[in-house]
Amino acid sequence: MGEVRIGISGWTYPGWRGDFYPRGLVQRRELEYASSRLTSIEINGSFYSLQRPSSYARWRDETPDDFVFAVKGGRFITHLKRLRETDAPLANFFASGVLALGPKLGPVLWQLPETLQYDAETWDAFARKLPRTTRAAAELAGRHDDRLSGDRVHAETDADRPIRHALEFRSRTFASEEALAQLAEHDIACVLADTAGRWPKVDRDTADFRYVRLHGDKELYTSGYTSRALDEWAERVHAWSETRDVHVYFDNDAKGFAPHDAEALIERVERLGGLVTRTGRRRT
Structure with a gap:
């Protein structure tokens, strides 16, 4: 069976304090607390700006040994450059400290804006640039430009590990057989995004793992x-995990539901016999 990772999108939310985070817990310990209850977290800050190697190293050290982060690719690449002329931006992204996560580096998530329509040539060129191993990422990071220097650069890896990529598109033009076939060709996961009907919800295997975002x-x-909805998602996650790894992240954070829903889904998948990694042990 595949491994199941269930968590949240980001972890710093003032409204969660006194609710998911116990009253009196200092902010600097929120990641430590969240990672003890969940099995993975998406790093969102990397979407808005290049983070520092020291931050990635701190996040690595504050989480359990078996914990995994998903890292969100920069919007400078996806929203501003719109996947074009991305050689230096991609190098800068991977040089900014992503590799400092070491064995805790999970999938890299690329989220496209609704206004970016599918173009086969553009998408193919971008997908071919994505590093598929940490060694390839380190080589790419070594080609960063002068926007990064000194302690803002981490362009090395302690071991050669695979890097997976997932795509969350928001233009319905990507929900075509041609686009999905191209994702499969590059072994990039099509994100199954639940968005209350706002953006496409495409359930398709295009890689050797599943990536789900529940907004x-x-x-x-x-x-x-609801309990019924979580039961249904647990059944789907368990079915997928029979043949592949599964990553699920709750992004319904505005009213603090995300961490509670994530914990509830973990419990349901465990009861079904799914392999969920948490706090140093595997539960079956």
């Missing part, structure tokens, strides 16, 4: 998932 099924970013 809310009734209200985008706001609504929580």
Whole structure:
């Protein structure tokens, strides 16, 4: 069976304090706390700006040995450059400290804006640039430009490990057989995004793992998932995990539902016999 990772998108939310985070827990220990309850977390700050190697190293050290982060690719690449002229931006992204996560580096998530329509040539050129191993990523990072220097650069890896990539598109032009076939050709996971009907919800295997983002099924970013909905998602996750690894992240964070829904889904998948890694042990 594949390994199941279930968590949240980001972890620093003031509204969670006194709710998911116990009252009195200092902010600097929130990641430590969240990672003890969940099995993976998406790093969102990397989407908005290049982070520092020291930050990635700190996040690595504050989490359990068996923990995994997904890292969100920079919007400078996806939203501003729109996947074109990305040689230096990609090098800078991987040089900014992503590799400092070491064995805790999970999939890299690329989220495209709704206004970016599918273009086979553009997407193919970008997909071919993505490093598929940490050694390839380190070589790419070594070609960073002068925007990064000194302690802002981490362009090495302690071992050669595979790097997986996932794509969350928001233009319906990507929900075509041609685009999905191209994702499969490059072994890039098609993100199954639940967005209360706002953006495409495409359930298709295009890689050797599954990547799911749950933004809310009734209200985008706001609504929580009912017990019945979580039961249904648990059944789907368990079925997928019979043949591949599965990553699921709750992004319905506005009212604090995300971490509670993630914990509830973990418990349901465990009861079904799914392999969920948490706090140093595997549960079956």
